[in-house]
Structures are given as C-alpha cells and as structure tokens.
Amino acid sequence: MKQTTKALDKISAAGLLISIGIVFGDIGTSPLYTYNAILEKYPVDKTLAFGAVSAIFWTLIFQTTIKYIIITLRADNDGEGGIFSLYALIKKYSKYLVIPAILGASFLLADSIITPPISVTSAIEGLKMIYPDIPVIPIVLAILVFLFLIQRAGTSLIGKIFGPIMLVWFTMIGILGISSIWQNPAIFKALNPVYAYNMIAHYPRGFYLLGGVFLCTTGAEALYSDMGHCGRNNIRISWFYIQICLVLCYLGQAQYLMQHIGESGNTLNPFFGLVHKWFLLPAIIIATMATIIASQALLSGTFTLITEAIRLNLWPKMRIVYPNNMRGQMYIPGMNWLLLVACCTAVVGFRTSDNMTAAFGLSVTITMLMTTFLITAYLYIKRVNRILVFLMFVVYLCIEGSFLFANLQKFAHGGWVTLMLGLIYAFIMYVWYRVTHIKTSANNFVDTASVLPQLKQLSNDDSVPFFAGNLVYLTASNGSGQIENKIAYSIFDHQPKRASLYWFVHVEVQDEPFTTAYEYTIVAPQDIIYVKLKLGFRVAPKIQVYLQKIISEMADRKEIEVAPKYAFSEISKKTGDAKFVIIQNFLSNQNDLSVGDTLVLNVYFLVSHFSLSPEQEFSIDDSDVILEKYPLLLSAPKEIALTRLN
Known part of the structure; x- marks a missing residue:
C-alpha cells in the first residue's frame, strides 16, 4: 500500500507529459465549442461577453480546481480514481451509496458517446473557413476509426506520442489568448464574479446560458478517473499550467466578441476568430490532433470505469487486456468497438458540432452531482470537520443543481439520447448488483x-x-x-x-x-x-x-x-x-x-x-x-x- 501511494504521488517529467497527453484532452479542447454553445443565436453585447468568461472562470475554479484537483483526488483507492473507486472506499458504511455510484457511472458512460464526436467535429469544421465545401462528416468518421484502432497500444504509448502535441496545443491557445488580450488588457476585469451574476440575472434567458458554460468543465470527471494512469501529483501540477492557458484563451475569445458587438452569435466562431489567416491551417491541424486526445481522455477513463464495475460485480464479465506493465492501464475490446459504433452513429445523426452542443453536458452534470454525494460521504467518514463538509455539500449542491436545471433545456434537443443510454446502463448495473446479492444469499x-x-x-x-x-x-x-x-x-x-x-x-x-x-x-x-x-x-x-x-x-x-x-x-x-x-x-x-x-x-x-x-x-x-x-x-x-x- 505504501509503495502504491508513493508511486501515486511521484512527480516526473515523463509523468507530467503523459498527464498532459492523456488526462486533459477533454477539458483542454473545450474552448473550441464552449462559447459557441453559450452564444447560439443571441446578439452579442458586453453583458454576454464579460458574463460568459466570468462564469467560465469561476466554474473552472470551483468545479475543476477546488472540487476535483484539491478535494476529490485525495480519495484514491490503492492508486485508482473514478467514481467506482470512491464508492469502493465507503460502500461498507451504507448500502444506499450504491445508488449515486451507479447513476454517476452510468451517465458518465452515456456522455462518452458525445465527447469524441463533438471534439473532433468542432476542430474539423474550422476547415470550412478555408474550404467552405469540404465534407466534414467523412473526415470525422475516419479520425474516430483511427482513434479507436490505436487503443490496443495502451495509454502509456499514446501519452508519449500525444503528450508533446498537447503541450503545443495548450501553449498555442494561451498565446492566441494573449494576442487578443493585448489589444485591450482591461478584459481582465471580466473575471469579476459580478459580471457572471449580471449575465444570469439580466441577460435574456441568462440563467439557461449556464448549460453552455458548463461545457468548460465536462472533462473534470474523466480527470479523476485517469488518476491511476498518471498519478495524483502529476495531474495536479500539470493542471495549473493548463488552467492558465485555458483562462487566457477564454479571455481572448471574450475580447474577440467585444469587437463584434451587435452581431448574431451563430455567425461567429470565437476560437478560430483568434487565429490569423496565415496560421489558420496549422491551427486546425493542431486542434484536430488535440481533439483526438480529448477523446482519449474519456476513453481511458471509460476502460477504468468498466474494469472497476466488473470487480464490484456491477457489470457483466468482459475481456480485459493490459497493454503494458503500468498499473491502472487497460484496454477492453468489447467496450472499444461498442463506443466506436455509438460515436459514429452520433456523428451521422447530429451532423454538426452545434447540434451536438445542444445535447452535450446534461448527463455528465448528473455524474458530477452524484460524485458530490459520494465525496461528502467520504469526507464525513474520514472525520473531516463536519461543518466544513456540510458547507461544501451545500455549495456544490447549489452550483451543480443550477447547472443541471439549466441543462434540462437540452432534453428535447438530443439530451434525451444520453439520458436514455444512461438509464439503460444504470438498469444493467442495478440488475448485476441485485442478482449478485440474490445469488450470494442463495449460495449455501x-x-x-x-x-x-x-x-x-x-x-x-x-x-x-x-x-x-x-x-x-x-x-x-x-x-x-x-x-x-x-x-x-x-x-x-x-x-x-x-x-x-x-x-x-x-x-x-x-x-x-x-x-x-x-x-x-x-x-x-x-x-x-x-x-x-x-x-x-x-x-x-x-x-x-x-x-x-x-x-x-x-x-x-x-x-x-x-x-x-x-x-x-x-x-x-x-x-x-x-x-x-x-x-x-x-x-x-x-x-x-x-x-x-x-x-x-x-x-x-x-x-x-x-x-x-x-x-x-x-x-x-x-x-x-x-x-x-x-x-x-x-x-x-x-x-x-x-x-x-x-
């Protein structure tokens, strides 16, 4: 156990690079589509531009940095992370804790069919700024097939290959943000939470814009699931550089919007709008490679999740392959091909990233809410100050409850797909949990x-x-x-x-x-x-x-x-x-x-x-x-x- 903890906390240059390559792909490519989801068809004004970046900044602080990086990563189960690892630590204290564990894991699995398509599609759609008639869907499908084919190689190899590329991506978006901020450094005032409140309270349907804001942090749960792949401290240290780059990029997009006051949001592309024409094609290529990693972050977390579910007798037995000697890294062929079919179906069904953003985020909001219940129980059992635990629970119940309510508007626009899949997954897990107990009781x-x-x-x-x-x-x-x-x-x-x-x-x-x-x-x-x-x-x-x-x-x-x-x-x-x-x-x-x-x-x-x-x-x-x-x-x-x- 001591060796496991020591390995988990070990910091190395290779570990940091692999963390950047594996863990932060999903949350790291959110600048490609988050603002698009917020803007929709609304006219741009200062309240929207300043309020959106303020809400994004404080969502990253509260949801990703405080909840996951600082608090949740402390809850490791022999080096493994994820909602099932958290449940395994506390399940003996109450049989009812299986309910949030099953729901959280099920809806995270359901959202995994949208993350790869939306990430890759949002990058490839940038090519339309150069080649307006380019067929996006066949290119996206080819990239997804390639992504799922290389899973057999293992996340260690993938991390070593993509880690440097992802480092280039984060550095690039940080520089793009700085180049835009340089035109008006006063944009930093937008980080004041008052602007987020003004957008929610005074902008038309401002509260429901939180459904789009939430997309900036959807990769946080996969971050926790990937702890066993990379180590806790490697993830924590990498995050602070990544967070700076993300915030700079979002501020740069806010400044871009300030230059387009009065225009309709659906005519703008805030991310690629930051890129000079001479650099547009290289930026699209780098973004495409980054979105492959965005998909990888969730896939590696999905394999971990299913493996833990099997160990907990919450999922049917599946063949598990360990591609290398590193602990926590596995590949599940059955889930890999199932997700490939589901992701390709999502691309063909939704067709554009704008359609996908209308369905994206609802399921993972439920997952984060369930994680809040479990981490609260964990801290309570660990005898952390009860007042602080209660305050944390109330704060995150309000934050995530608000995000959930705002995301419910996505139900009719495709959110029902992920909710339906989540319920199917949850039913299968409940069946396995229930029958395992039935068979155990009958096993004389x-x-x-x-x-x-x-x-x-x-x-x-x-x-x-x-x-x-x-x-x-x-x-x-x-x-x-x-x-x-x-x-x-x-x-x-x-x-x-x-x-x-x-x-x-x-x-x-x-x-x-x-x-x-x-x-x-x-x-x-x-x-x-x-x-x-x-x-x-x-x-x-x-x-x-x-x-x-x-x-x-x-x-x-x-x-x-x-x-x-x-x-x-x-x-x-x-x-x-x-x-x-x-x-x-x-x-x-x-x-x-x-x-x-x-x-x-x-x-x-x-x-x-x-x-x-x-x-x-x-x-x-x-x-x-x-x-x-x-x-x-x-x-x-x-x-x-x-x-x-x-």
Missing part, C-alpha cells in the same frame, strides 16, 4: 468435514465408473473448511463422480501486478486438496496451466501420488488427467417470485449470454470442461393441495 455452504466420509467412500468404490484422475471445482469459499452445497450436489447427486483426487480451487486477485503464488491445504490425503491461487491484476488467470504445475510440484515433493494406469505423455504420467466442472445457474421454474424479481433475474440471464463464460475467464480448454446446470431456487413453491381420486 456445507462443512467439508461433513462430506469427507462419503467422498472417501466414493473415491474408493470400484462399482462406480471412474470419472477423472483429478476432478477440479472452482469455489467461492475463502477457506478449506467449507464448500458450496452445489458442489456436493454435483459430486454425489448429479451422476456420482469418482476421482482419485478432488481439488477445490479459489482465485484471489491481488493489487500487485505480477503476483503468481499459491497456498494449499491437504484436507484429506489422497482425497481432497484446497488451493488458493493469488494472482496479480495483470496476470492472466490460466487456471488449468497453474494447477498442472501445482500438481507436478506436489507430486515431486511426494505430497500426493498420481499414478495413472494408462498415460502416453511424460506430463500425463506425472500428473494424470484433469477435468474441470463448471456449474452454471439457471432460474428454476419452481420459484414463486415477485414481478420485479422475475424481471431482474430474466434480464440478468439474458445479458449473461454476452458475458465471458467461466471457462473463457479462467482459460480452461473446452475439451477438459464439464458444464453442469444448477437450479437457482430462491423461494420454496407454495404448498399445493392434491386430491387422490383412486
């Missing part, structure tokens, strides 16, 4: 000692056909003293299985990346052996390979005797054959369940068809697997009165 254990005499008798009963030399069951039991009753049912009731040795194997995932260790208990010599495999989070759980090695080592030490009557290969002569029995649940027709539980369980078993099977998860060859069905009986059937007629 029996003492190993109670079945030992009968097991010995079966092992030596020549009248029962021989089933396997080594018969292996994966068990949820954390110790050798108990096994699941369904395992006993499988051995004795479901065609008695006579074997020389019965192995009960429990897999325990470790925080260290490359741990491959085991411990075992010989419950009964030459009859029952319990094995606990301790595998690092980066180690593929190749149970069959590991168990074969364990059998071989125990045979060498004369702890077990494996002497197959017939064997051809040297390894078979030494270890004998092995059969793995995988027990799968099905919903028994004898259950008398409520409508709600019936729906939840049927959805679970339907979706589980798309989840990894146990033999795939644990890398067991199909030829050595025996699949068995075990009824999930949750409620005894009602007593039925039968009348005998004869």
Whole structure:
C-alpha cells in the first residue's frame, strides 16, 4: 500500500507529459465549442461577453480546481480514481451509496458517446473557413476509426506520442489568448464574479446560458478517473499550467466578441476568430490532433470505469487486456468497438458540432452531482470537520443543481439520447448488483468435514465408473473448511463422480501486478486438496496451466501420488488427467417470485449470454470442461393441495 501511494504521488517529467497527453484532452479542447454553445443565436453585447468568461472562470475554479484537483483526488483507492473507486472506499458504511455510484457511472458512460464526436467535429469544421465545401462528416468518421484502432497500444504509448502535441496545443491557445488580450488588457476585469451574476440575472434567458458554460468543465470527471494512469501529483501540477492557458484563451475569445458587438452569435466562431489567416491551417491541424486526445481522455477513463464495475460485480464479465506493465492501464475490446459504433452513429445523426452542443453536458452534470454525494460521504467518514463538509455539500449542491436545471433545456434537443443510454446502463448495473446479492444469499455452504466420509467412500468404490484422475471445482469459499452445497450436489447427486483426487480451487486477485503464488491445504490425503491461487491484476488467470504445475510440484515433493494406469505423455504420467466442472445457474421454474424479481433475474440471464463464460475467464480448454446446470431456487413453491381420486 505504501509503495502504491508513493508511486501515486511521484512527480516526473515523463509523468507530467503523459498527464498532459492523456488526462486533459477533454477539458483542454473545450474552448473550441464552449462559447459557441453559450452564444447560439443571441446578439452579442458586453453583458454576454464579460458574463460568459466570468462564469467560465469561476466554474473552472470551483468545479475543476477546488472540487476535483484539491478535494476529490485525495480519495484514491490503492492508486485508482473514478467514481467506482470512491464508492469502493465507503460502500461498507451504507448500502444506499450504491445508488449515486451507479447513476454517476452510468451517465458518465452515456456522455462518452458525445465527447469524441463533438471534439473532433468542432476542430474539423474550422476547415470550412478555408474550404467552405469540404465534407466534414467523412473526415470525422475516419479520425474516430483511427482513434479507436490505436487503443490496443495502451495509454502509456499514446501519452508519449500525444503528450508533446498537447503541450503545443495548450501553449498555442494561451498565446492566441494573449494576442487578443493585448489589444485591450482591461478584459481582465471580466473575471469579476459580478459580471457572471449580471449575465444570469439580466441577460435574456441568462440563467439557461449556464448549460453552455458548463461545457468548460465536462472533462473534470474523466480527470479523476485517469488518476491511476498518471498519478495524483502529476495531474495536479500539470493542471495549473493548463488552467492558465485555458483562462487566457477564454479571455481572448471574450475580447474577440467585444469587437463584434451587435452581431448574431451563430455567425461567429470565437476560437478560430483568434487565429490569423496565415496560421489558420496549422491551427486546425493542431486542434484536430488535440481533439483526438480529448477523446482519449474519456476513453481511458471509460476502460477504468468498466474494469472497476466488473470487480464490484456491477457489470457483466468482459475481456480485459493490459497493454503494458503500468498499473491502472487497460484496454477492453468489447467496450472499444461498442463506443466506436455509438460515436459514429452520433456523428451521422447530429451532423454538426452545434447540434451536438445542444445535447452535450446534461448527463455528465448528473455524474458530477452524484460524485458530490459520494465525496461528502467520504469526507464525513474520514472525520473531516463536519461543518466544513456540510458547507461544501451545500455549495456544490447549489452550483451543480443550477447547472443541471439549466441543462434540462437540452432534453428535447438530443439530451434525451444520453439520458436514455444512461438509464439503460444504470438498469444493467442495478440488475448485476441485485442478482449478485440474490445469488450470494442463495449460495449455501456445507462443512467439508461433513462430506469427507462419503467422498472417501466414493473415491474408493470400484462399482462406480471412474470419472477423472483429478476432478477440479472452482469455489467461492475463502477457506478449506467449507464448500458450496452445489458442489456436493454435483459430486454425489448429479451422476456420482469418482476421482482419485478432488481439488477445490479459489482465485484471489491481488493489487500487485505480477503476483503468481499459491497456498494449499491437504484436507484429506489422497482425497481432497484446497488451493488458493493469488494472482496479480495483470496476470492472466490460466487456471488449468497453474494447477498442472501445482500438481507436478506436489507430486515431486511426494505430497500426493498420481499414478495413472494408462498415460502416453511424460506430463500425463506425472500428473494424470484433469477435468474441470463448471456449474452454471439457471432460474428454476419452481420459484414463486415477485414481478420485479422475475424481471431482474430474466434480464440478468439474458445479458449473461454476452458475458465471458467461466471457462473463457479462467482459460480452461473446452475439451477438459464439464458444464453442469444448477437450479437457482430462491423461494420454496407454495404448498399445493392434491386430491387422490383412486
């Protein structure tokens, strides 16, 4: 744990560069579209120009710097960040904390289908200032396909490639802002919060402009999710340079608007309006590369989020690939291709960045609000000053509640898409959470000692056909003293299985990346052996390979005797054959369940068809697997009165 914390807080030039390349892409490219979302078709005046940049500045201060950089990054779970890591730290204190965790994660996932399209489209649309007839959609689709194809390389490689480019991007937008501010340094007065209040209170529909203002901070939640990729202090130090560049760029855009008083907002492009014509094409190229990173920031956070959901039994099992040796970096092929299809569909459906801004931000507002509930609970549990915690909660409830209310106007303009997807994600997570608890409560254990005499008798009963030399069951039991009753049912009731040795194997995932260790208990010599495999989070759980090695080592030490009557290969002569029995649940027709539980369980078993099977998860060859069905009986059937007629 100490090593994890030390690594998390370590500062290095490479770590800073990777942080810039991975973490800040989303929030860093917000100047491309934030002002466009605020302006819409409204006429530009000083109240709008000054009020918008003031609101943006204080949103960055309160939402990003104070809430996430200073407060939330303190809540790491063995080096990992994100809403599920935060939930894992506090879940034992209240079962109801799962509600904000599920909602927050679900709506963050939903918003991930808009972030890559809006970022890339807003940059490519700048080409229309040079080539008015250029087809934007095919270019955007090509870039998105490229982005999703390179995910397999891992975020470390991506960060090293894009880190320098992103550094150029932030420096460029800072310089563009300064070049505009230079014409009228008095624009710095706009940072006074009074101007934000004047816009909200006095500009027509000023309060609802907060829906556009909010886009300046939408990448903050992904910033927290990416903590495990880059380290807490690397993110914190990088942010202060990035924040300065962002504020300078937004001030420069405000000054640009002051030069276009009275014009309609939808005729202006405040970002590319800062760029001189001779530099327009290079700026568009740099912006396009930066938007690729904007998408990467959310994608890497999404992979982290799904991985944590799987560990918490809130999501179906999916194949996870670790592209490199760095902790916290992973790639999930299934989610990658699902997001690719969804993002391309969003591009084709919305077609322009202006249409996307009308739908963007609503879902992630809910995510930030849920994070506020969880971080408040975390600080309360950590016994931080209760008055300060309460004040923080009230302040952010007001701020984010206002943003949520302002963003609700986006519902009819496409926001319903992300809300619908968020609810679907939330329902799947709830189903997995609910059914996991149902199965746990229904998973009865029996003492190993109670079945030992009968097991010995079966092992030596020549009248029962021989089933396997080594018969292996994966068990949820954390110790050798108990096994699941369904395992006993499988051995004795479901065609008695006579074997020389019965192995009960429990897999325990470790925080260290490359741990491959085991411990075992010989419950009964030459009859029952319990094995606990301790595998690092980066180690593929190749149970069959590991168990074969364990059998071989125990045979060498004369702890077990494996002497197959017939064997051809040297390894078979030494270890004998092995059969793995995988027990799968099905919903028994004898259950008398409520409508709600019936729906939840049927959805679970339907979706589980798309989840990894146990033999795939644990890398067991199909030829050595025996699949068995075990009824999930949750409620005894009602007593039925039968009348005998004869």
